[in-house]
Amino acid sequence: MLSGLLARLRLDPRMSSMVGALVVIAIVLDVMTHGLFLSAENLYNLSIQTCVTAVMACGMVYVIVARQIDLSVGSLLAFSGMAAAWTQTRAFPPGSTAGWICSILAALAIGAAVGAFQGALVARARIPAFIVTLAGYLMFRGAAFLVSDGQTLAPLHPTYQALGGGVDGAIGVPASVALGLLAAAWVVWHATSTRRDQRRYGIEPAPVWVDAVKGGLLCLAIAGFVWTMCVSPDFTNLDEAGTPKGRGIGIPVLILLVIVAFLTFVAQRTRYGRYIFAYGGNPEAALLSGLGTNWLVWSLFIMTGVLSAIAAVITTARLGSGANSIGQLQELYVISATVIGGTSFAGGIGSVPGAVLGAILIASLDNGMVLLDVSSPMRQIFIGIVLIVSVWFDVVYQKRSAT
Amino acid sequence: MSEANVSPAISPTAAGTPLVQVRQLSKHFGGVHAVDHVDCDLYAGECVGLLGHNGAGKTVLTKMLSGVYAPDSGSILVRGEEVHFESPRDARAAGIETIFQSLALADNLDGPGNLFLGRELMTKWRTLDSRRMEFESSKVIARLNPNFKNILDPVLRMSGGQRQTIAIGRALYFDARILIMDEPCAALGPAETRMVLDTIKRLKAEGIGIFLISHEMHDVFEVCERAAVMKNGALVGTVRIEDVTQDDVLEMIILGKRPAKALTSG
Numbered sequence: 001m002l003s004g005l006l007a008r009l010r011l012d013p014r015m016s017s018m019v020g021a022l023v024v025i026a027i028v029l030d031v032m033t034h035g036l037f038l039s040a041e042n043l044y045n046l047s048i049q050t051c052v053t054a055v056m057a058c059g060m061v062y063v064i065v066a067r068q069i070d071l072s073v074g075s076l077l078a079f080s081g082m083a084a085a086w087t088q089t090r091a092f093p094p095g096s097t098a099g100w101i102c103s104i105l106a107a108l109a110i111g112a113a114v115g116a117f118q119g120a121l122v123a124r125a126r127i128p129a130f131i132v133t134l135a136g137y138l139m140f141r142g143a144a145f146l147v148s149d150g151q152t153l154a155p156l157h158p159t160y161q162a163l164g165g166g167v168d169g170a171i172g173v174p175a176s177v178a179l180g181l182l183a184a185a186w187v188v189w190h191a192t193s194t195r196r197d198q199r200r201y202g203i204e205p206a207p208v209w210v211d212a213v214k215g216g217l218l219c220l221a222i223a224g225f226v227w228t229m230c231v232s233p234d235f236t237n238l239d240e241a242g243t244p245k246g247r248g249i250g251i252p253v254l255i256l257l258v259i260v261a262f263l264t265f266v267a268q269r270t271r272y273g274r275y276i277f278a279y280g281g282n283p284e285a286a287l288l289s290g291l292g293t294n295w296l297v298w299s300l301f302i303m304t305g306v307l308s309a310i311a312a313v314i315t316t317a318r319l320g321s322g323a324n325s326i327g328q329l330q331e332l333y334v335i336s337a338t339v340i341g342g343t344s345f346a347g348g349i350g351s352v353p354g355a356v357l358g359a360i361l362i363a364s365l366d367n368g369m370v371l372l373d374v375s376s377p378m379r380q381i382f383i384g385i386v387l388i389v390s391v392w393f394d395v396v397y398q399k400r401s402a403t
Numbered sequence: 404m405s406e407a408n409v410s411p412a413i414s415p416t417a418a419g420t421p422l423v424q425v426r427q428l429s430k431h432f433g434g435v436h437a438v439d440h441v442d443c444d445l446y447a448g449e450c451v452g453l454l455g456h457n458g459a460g461k462t463v464l465t466k467m468l469s470g471v472y473a474p475d476s477g478s479i480l481v482r483g484e485e486v487h488f489e490s491p492r493d494a495r496a497a498g499i500e501t502i503f504q505s506l507a508l509a510d511n512l513d514g515p516g517n518l519f520l521g522r523e524l525m526t527k528w529r530t531l532d533s534r535r536m537e538f539e540s541s542k543v544i545a546r547l548n549p550n551f552k553n554i555l556d557p558v559l560r561m562s563g564g565q566r567q568t569i570a571i572g573r574a575l576y577f578d579a580r581i582l583i584m585d586e587p588c589a590a591l592g593p594a595e596t597r598m599v600l601d602t603i604k605r606l607k608a609e610g611i612g613i614f615l616i617s618h619e620m621h622d623v624f625e626v627c628e629r630a631a632v633m634k635n636g637a638l639v640g641t642v643r644i645e646d647v648t649q650d651d652v653l654e655m656i657i658l659g660k661r662p663a664k665a666l667t668s669g
Contacts, residue, residue: 269530270531282508284507285505289491349511
């Protein structure tokens with residue numbers, strides 16, 4: 001019955017089952033934590049905690065779709081994060097506006113340069129990506145240490161710290177509501193323009209109620225998210241009566257949303273995205289079709305490098321300092337989120353929104369278990385199990401749908 | 404060796420400049436001469452069969468014509484003008500479409516995605532125009548195989564004949580004047596083979612020149628005007644199909660010698 005409804009709604013079974021799993025996990029954790037997990041305050045924290053993993057997972061989708069791997073993203077996060085912190089604390093006087101802007105540029109430049117270097121080794125020198133980025137994993141962790149000889153670099157500029165979603169790190173209620181309305185308007189516009197396009201080429205669009213239900217669900221999710229973020233109290237920002245104002249959407253979440261929207265668009269609507277998927281589906285076909293396969297592979301590592309740098313900015317901003325230990329084990333969480341989100345190691349299959357859902361799932365479990373006082377080793381064991389179970393489900397599902 | 408000797412068998416139906424002239428083309432991989440000073444012509448509206456054992460050099464020869472490999476020496480002339488292909492894109496731009504034996508399809512993409520791979524139709528915003536590609540693909544596919552409806556499935560889920568249809572459709576849509584088909588019927592059932600052979604005949608009638616690699620002597624004798632036989636990278640000879648029997652051609656393939664009576668042809 002349920003699968004019939006899903007088919008009628010033309011929903012992706014993989015995505016909808018992930019959303020279903022997420023809802024179940026959220027309810028169970030909420031009951032176990034006596035309402036703590038689904039409190040607005042915790043959900044705000046969760047949204048911020050998701051961002052670092054999710055930002056990098058968006059790029060990892062492309063990498064794994066093209067049959068490559070990048071194990072260096074965690075170390076590169078540390079290296080570019082340390083470069084940003086060094087620029088701010090050592091190269092510029094404290095509190096300088098130019099300092100924090102240049103520190104972001106420095107992090108992005110390092111991320112792009114390192115990515116270009118690793119990409120060249122993979123695409124031009126033909127060294128397997130696993131080896132290149134395994135070496136990168138070691139080298140850039142070491143480089144992160146050498147930036148300040150292991151010292152923690154602080155303090156970072158208050159405006160910069162807002163990028164981490166902490167103090168003043170959200171956009172407030174009015175802007176959040178406006179953004180939510182904009183998103184809802186986009187959902188409606190997208191549905192109607194798709195129907196118009198289909199009619200123009202004589203394709204029968206789905207029944208109106210199907211699009212209405214789908215659009216309604218999406219708008220409901222947007223409204224729920226915006227509402228939760230807006231009721232999350234900001235204790236550093238009180239009104240005249242002394243009650244905390246609502247936070248609104250966190251800045252890291254905004255950065256993530258821009259990246260997700262951009263990379264989803266690139267995957268579905270541009271030549272570049274089409275070629276990455278074609279290359280992952282059949283590298284020989286891509287070559288015989290005259291696609292510039294070297295450049296495609298090369299570009300992937302530049303992308304993950306830049307995204308690692310963005311994640312590094314969010315991480316250091318959130319911590320308020322630069323420490324060389326940041327991003328440890330992050331590459332494994334990023335790859336896990338990507339795979340849980342439905343990206344296949346066989347290549348050619350994967351989606352950016354899926355990887356974000358995977359990142360939310362991992363962050364939710366981690367966050368919930370922290371609330372339940374589960375120890376760090378136990379959390380790692382549990383997330384490992386979830387990774388295996390999710391891929392196992394996928395294998396079983398693929399088998400059943402193939403017959 | 405003079406020019407007259409190298410291409411003794413000229414199709415009587417074709418006149419003027421050949422669509423393709425291959426002159427002393429060579430390619431070696433290490434010490435192996437995959438293609439060794441091969442000459443070959445293709446005229447508009449004719450089908451030339453490329454025959455030979457596995458490893459005779461047929462595929463390498465066609466891959467040079469389709470821009471995948473660069474020749475070590477020799478030249479390729481298209482409509483009388485010498486061409487140098489840096490990539491498959493250049494060959495396509497010169498009007499040479501190739502249907503590779505592997506079909507070169509990305510299994511995860513749908514029919515239109517594969518049909519337009521590398522030559523996507525774009526909107527005025529420089530984004531992929533998926534609807535238009537879907538529309539155009541269904542038109543091309545309907546011409547080849549009216550029963551083929553599920554073109555929006557990933558190619559992975561299609562039958563051998565459907566995959567072949569996508570690959571042929573890809574060549575047709577872009578108005579190929581020169582078509583290279585590498586064993587197009589190898590994995591097909593009788594009905595699909597018929598579809599491919601009928602397509603070849605129709606394309607010839609439209610003035611398209613076709614190189615057909617095949618091991619199926621029956622197919623070659625049905626659709627080809629001439630046959631070029633290769634052995635160990637070298638050209639054994641080119642014969643007119645009407646002048647020879649299947650046994651003659653088999654002898655050329657196996658022994659690497661030209662039958663006596665075919666020597667006089669052309």
